[in-house]
Amino acid sequence: MQTELIFDSPADIETELLAVLAADSQTAKTADAKPAPVLLTANEALKAAAAAVLESGEYKAGVNETVLLYAPDGFRAKRLLIVGVGKLAKVKAHAVRNAAGTAVRFLKPRGIRELALALPESELLNPSQAARAVAEGAVIGDFDADTYKSDRKDVSVARFRLACPESAGKAALEAALDEGVILGESQNFARSLVNEPGNKLTPTILGQRAAEMAQAAGLGWDVYSTEKLHELKMGAFWSVSQGSAEPPALIVLRYEPDGVTEGPVLGLVGKGITFDTGGISIKPSENMEKMKYDMAGGAAMLGAMRAIALLKPKVRVIAVVCAAENMPDGKAYKPGDVVTAMPITADKPGKTIEIINTDAEGRLVLADGITYARQLGATHLIDAATLTGAIGVALGLVNAGAFSNDDATFAKFEEALKISGEKFWRMPLGEEYADQIKSDIGDIKNTGGRHGGACTAAEFLHVFAEETPWIHLDIAGLAWIDDARPYIAKGPSGVAVRSIVEWVRSYGAA
Numbered sequence: 229m230q231t232e233l234i235f236d237s238p239a240d241i242e243t244e245l246l247a248v249l250a251a252d253s254q255t256a257k258t259a260d261a262k263p264a265p266v267l268l269t270a271n272e273a274l275k276a277a278a279a280a281v282l283e284s285g286e287y288k289a290g291v292n293e294t295v296l297l298y299a300p301d302g303f304r305a306k307r308l309l310i311v312g313v314g315k316l317a318k319v320k321a322h323a324v325r326n327a328a329g330t331a332v333r334f335l336k337p338r339g340i341r342e343l344a345l346a347l348p349e350s351e352l353l354n355p356s357q358a359a360r361a362v363a364e365g366a367v368i369g370d371f372d373a374d375t376y377k378s379d380r381k382d383v384s385v386a387r388f389r390l391a392c393p394e395s396a397g398k399a400a401l402e403a404a405l406d407e408g409v410i411l412g413e414s415q416n417f418a419r420s421l422v423n424e425p426g427n428k429l430t431p432t433i434l435g436q437r438a439a440e441m442a443q444a445a446g447l448g449w450d451v452y453s454t455e456k457l458h459e460l461k462m463g464a465f466w467s468v469s470q471g472s473a474e475p476p477a478l479i480v481l482r483y484e485p486d487g488v489t490e491g492p493v494l495g496l497v498g499k500g501i502t503f504d505t506g507g508i509s510i511k512p513s514e515n516m517e518k519m520k521y522d523m524a525g526g527a528a529m530l531g532a533m534r535a536i537a538l539l540k541p542k543v544r545v546i547a548v549v550c551a552a553e554n555m556p557d558g559k560a561y562k563p564g565d566v567v568t569a570m571p572i573t574a575d576k577p578g579k580t581i582e583i584i585n586t587d588a589e590g591r592l593v594l595a596d597g598i599t600y601a602r603q604l605g606a607t608h609l610i611d612a613a614t615l616t617g618a619i620g621v622a623l624g625l626v627n628a629g630a631f632s633n634d635d636a637t638f639a640k641f642e643e644a645l646k647i648s649g650e651k652f653w654r655m656p657l658g659e660e661y662a663d664q665i666k667s668d669i670g671d672i673k674n675t676g677g678r679h680g681g682a683c684t685a686a687e688f689l690h691v692f693a694e695e696t697p698w699i700h701l702d703i704a705g706l707a708w709i710d711d712a713r714p715y716i717a718k719g720p721s722g723v724a725v726r727s728i729v730e731w732v733r734s735y736g737a738a
């Protein structure tokens with residue numbers, strides 16, 4: 229999608245479709261209070277064109293509610309699309325982002341490839357925030373997951389123009405638009421990886437895709453395999469990988485901005501299980517095909533690193549993605565096995581883990597990934613993983629789970645969420661959960677019983693993060709969207725990319 233700022237007056241824009249956002253300005257809460265839709269623009273021509281439908285009472289400017297007008301009087305645009313954002317008093321970047329996505333997705337079934345959208349104007353959002361949110365939403369909305377259809381029709385939108393009033397500052401808007409495009413495209417990069425089936429995206433191929441991206445974006449990178457796992461004594465990561473004919477990939481990306489030699493080093497650790505059968509503790513076949521998205525945490529880190537490389541915050545960042553396939557096999561690890569995780573330093577022993585369930589494999593690869601990131605110098609950690617079904621039971625498919633051992637670090641993440649608009653809910657850690665994963669034979673076991681599954685999984689990771697400030701994101705419930713929404717296709721969501729990037733930027737504003 230080619231994106232562009234224009235300053236033409238809306239009536240003069242020659243386009244297949246001109247979109248404008250609307251909100252409901254009704255503030256009374258009485259039962260008979262009627263919706264009072266208003267356009268989010270000061271442009272008089274647009275207001276005049278929309279007046280009749282806004283007054284009709286048929287259109288309420290509800291969230292992502294659309295109405296299409298043909299050949300609006302006095303306009304060079306062929307169509308005028310009004311997209312609702314809901315209550316005027318609540319117009320946030322989030323609503324604007326989704327509305328822009330809704331406008332883009334509106335075109336697809338109609339075979340339209342180009343649109344212009346009037347920059348939403350609202351007291352609650354400055355023009356830069358609005359431009360960025362629109363760009364993100366448009367790019368995210370353009371993604372479709374049907375890449376393997378042999379008769380695939382390309383319905384991508386080729387051109388998107390953001391029509392800004394002349395009073396708006398051009399340089400700031402340009403920067404905001406670029407930023408939104410980078411974030412949206414990085415999220416889409418993560419989604420394109422998550423969408424790939426297990427046979428098309430093995431750990432090795434994920435490593436190649438990461439390396440290609442790193443090369444193009446100007447990041448440092450290394451992709452290792454079996455030998456390096458043995459060298460580093462990554463017994464937990466290796467135990468998961470050993471049952472697969474596909475070798476593991478240990479992906480390391482480095483962002484080292486010029487002149488930054490002090491301050492924090494942020495460690496991004498991602499679960500990259502390219503397919504999770506459950507191993508010997510095999511999963512039921514129903515829905516097993518979905519387990520191709522078990523590398524969504526790793527993909528989120530790769531997407532985040534792409535955005536970081538392009539946005540250039542002044543802070544050092546290392547990403548470690550642990551990619552493997554979890555398979556049942558004669559060589560596979562088994563329940564009852566005891567494996568030894570990577571030691572933090574050569575003189576210390578690695579922690580021993582009793583395997584209770586080979587389907588709790590994500591925490592094993594992450595254990596070694598976290599230790600490795602710390603060994604590489606990370607002072608603050610964030611991990612992302614489709615770790616537990618339990619997080620979806622706890623929070624539904626609405627919020628993803630977030631855990632942290634450090635309130636100050638988590639506070640920065642909460643600030644990041646205000647910008648990204650993504651929903652994460654803080655979940656508890658605690659000694660009682662840690663007690664649930666004590667092992668009779670070794671240091672810890674890899675499952676903690678039926679209750680509090682997301683929390684005991686997080687406590688397992690905590691054992692490896694130790695005192696290093698750390699955030700754990702359990703995105704199992706949100707990484708895949710089962711039903712299409714007006715603003716986003718069904719399939720991989722790319723959740724967490726934008727939040728991780730904002731968290732990183734909060735350490736090195738650029």
Ligand code: BES
Nearest residue numbers: 522585587588614615616617618675704
């Ligand atoms: N990859 C799964 C978690 C998952 C479930 C992701 C549903 C996305 C959707 C993970 O490896 C897993 O199998 N977890 C087990 C842990 C259990 C064995 C303690 C689970 O959640 O059932």
Ligand code: MN
Nearest residue numbers: 504587588589
């Ligand atoms: Mn599993």
Ligand code: ZN
Nearest residue numbers: 501504522590
């Ligand atoms: Zn898994």
